[in-house]
Amino acid sequence: MNITRENVDAVNAVVKVDIAKEDYSDKVEKILTDYRKTANIPGFRKGHVPMGMVKKQYGKAVLVDEVNKLLQEALNKYLTEEKLDVLAQPLPKKQDEIDWDADNFSFEFELGLAPEFEVNLKGKKAITQYNIVADNKMIDEQIERLQKKYGKLISQDTVEKNSEVTGTFTNEEKEINNTVTLFLDKFKSKSTAKLFVGAKVGDVITLKTKGLYENELDLTRVLNISAEEAKDLDIEVLFTITEVNKRELAELNQELFDKLFGKDEITSEAELKARIKEDAENQFVQQADQKFLNDVTEYLIENTKFDLPAEFLTKWMQAASEEEIDEEKAKEQYEKSEKSLRCQLIEGKIAKEHNIEVSVVDLKNHAQDMIKAQMAQFGQPNPSEKELDDIARRILSNTEEARRISEQLVSQKLLAVYKENANIKVKEVTYEKFVKEVYGDK
The missing domain is CATH 3.10.50.30 (Transcription elongation factor, GreA/GreB, C-terminal domain)
Incomplete structure (x- = not known):
């Protein structure tokens, strides 16, 4: 067997796989011999069917099957050994009808290669990182809502x-x-x-x-x-x-403080305001971080230039589609997915450069943190380790849920990298101003 590769350009290649008779003949012969032992053909006792008849009836199908198996195994091994970073799956090139009566076969596959590129996190223009604070107006309004609720x-x-x-x-x-x-x-x-x-x-x-x-x-x-x-x-x-x-309105007294936070956790109006401010700002962090993550991602996609094997990926989408689609529809699908693909490649490179990985322990710890937060909301602040382990195991046994949690963790780790390495300007705003700047007046 012989495998060769011709690089068409930086992101496209063609791999040729030559299969000779000696590569498959022994396997085909063994399978046909086994067929002969078990074949039920009228007029012959089991195990005594002439090999010529077995080959005539089953030979072509066995040959095709074994050559295809050999082809896939060889191609996968080649991609692994050559450490080729391919996009999507290799596409077989169209060729004339295969002569299965021949001894030797040649097959060609188109490859879409991942592009080489550099990522620069420190751009000239600084990216805004919002620090959202709870102002006195917001704190007073929240206190009034609590007074109404318990009034x-x-x-x-x-x-x-x-x-x-x-x-x-x-x-x-x-x-x-x-x-x-x-x-x-x-x-x-x-x-x-x-x-x-x-x-x-x-x-x-x-x-x-x-x-x-x-x-x-x-x-x-x-x-x-x-x-x-x-x-x-x-x-x-x-x-x-x-x-x-x-x-x-309920009075701002110890009775109300205890209802809100537990006995003697808060003992004055000043402490109440400080607690409300702290809780509110902790909640704002997630929104600010998501905005920052989105902005950095947009910046990277816009400013990290590289070519993609667009024609190859369009053909692959057409071939891989569950329903039959024409070239125009496949091109439309590719154009819709191109930005997402660029994002995946950029984030993958950053993750590799900064050794971002998600271990089983990471998944378990993150799942348990989520569970503890949810249980605390429902009045169960101190679940046992066994409870956490059991629930986390159930959650992570769901492949889709485990994938979602893994993506969350990768995003968190990327966020930490961006905060440390990107060109950032911190802007302190109230939540009201943040909403107006980010979402417009609503």
């Missing part, structure tokens, strides 16, 4: 600006009939809230659904309809008031 409801005769108004939305034509509690400051327009002020139990208020809320999800909630039904809904609905209450 008392006091019944009212008439609706005031800060009242909680319970009632039923109805519309016969759309079969809407849903009881809900409304907060007047949630309406998109202040003029809508004014319709309620001064109203009493039993009063009926007519509202237009169009523009009632800033977010259509709020409309789906109060009317109990689907998102599809809420989209562009423009009808009148009636709201019949059945209850009016005022929320008396």
Whole structure:
């Protein structure tokens, strides 16, 4: 057997595999001999069928099968030994119909090679790393929400600006009939809230659904309809008031502190504000990190230039597709996936250069950390090691879940590399300003 490679260019190559008779003849002969021992052919006793008849009936199929096995084994071994970094799988080149009556065979395969390139993390333009802080306004609003949550409801005769108004939305034509509690400051327009002020139990208020809320999800909630039904809904609905209450804020005292954080964990308003600030900013870190990771990734894709075997990958996508697609469709699929492929190659190179790996121990520890955080949310802050081990084992036995956790860990390790090596400017902002800068006014 002889294997040769011709490099077409930096990212394309053709491998030729020559298979001679001596490479496969012994295997084919052995299989046919075994067939002869077990073949059931009318007119002959088992084991006494003439070899010529066995070869005539089975020889061609056995030959094809063995040559194909030999071909795949040789090709895989060659790629491994030559340490070729290939993209996708080798594609057999189109050739004239194979003469299986010949002794020697030649096969050619197209290869798409991973490009050689350098990654420069320190670009001229600095990438913003946001440090999101909780300002006094946010802390005060959170404290007020907690006071409302643990406060008392006091019944009212008439609706005031800060009242909680319970009632039923109805519309016969759309079969809407849903009881809900409304907060007047949630309406998109202040003029809508004014319709309620001064109203009493039993009063009926007519509202237009169009523009009632800033977010259509709020409309789906109060009317109990689907998102599809809420989209562009423009009808009148009636709201019949059945209850009016005022929320008396809970006092900022030790009783409230203990309810929120456990006995004597917090003992003053100053400590409460510090704790709320700390918890909020810990949550902001994840959002800031994700933004930074996205920005570095975009920068690397934009500024790391290399060629890809586009024509080869397009043909491979066409050949590998589960459903038959034409060349134009395959090209469209390639163009959609090219950015993702570039990202994978860049991240793979960075991971290799910085020895980023995910071990079984890493997976287990990360899974256990996730489990502990979730259990703490449900009031189980101290699970036993056996509980953690059992749950982690179940999670990681799911291949898809294990892959997802592994990708999370790689992202975390890449993030650490970027923070250490990229050209960064740190920008401290409030959460409100962060949202405006990153997502625009919403």
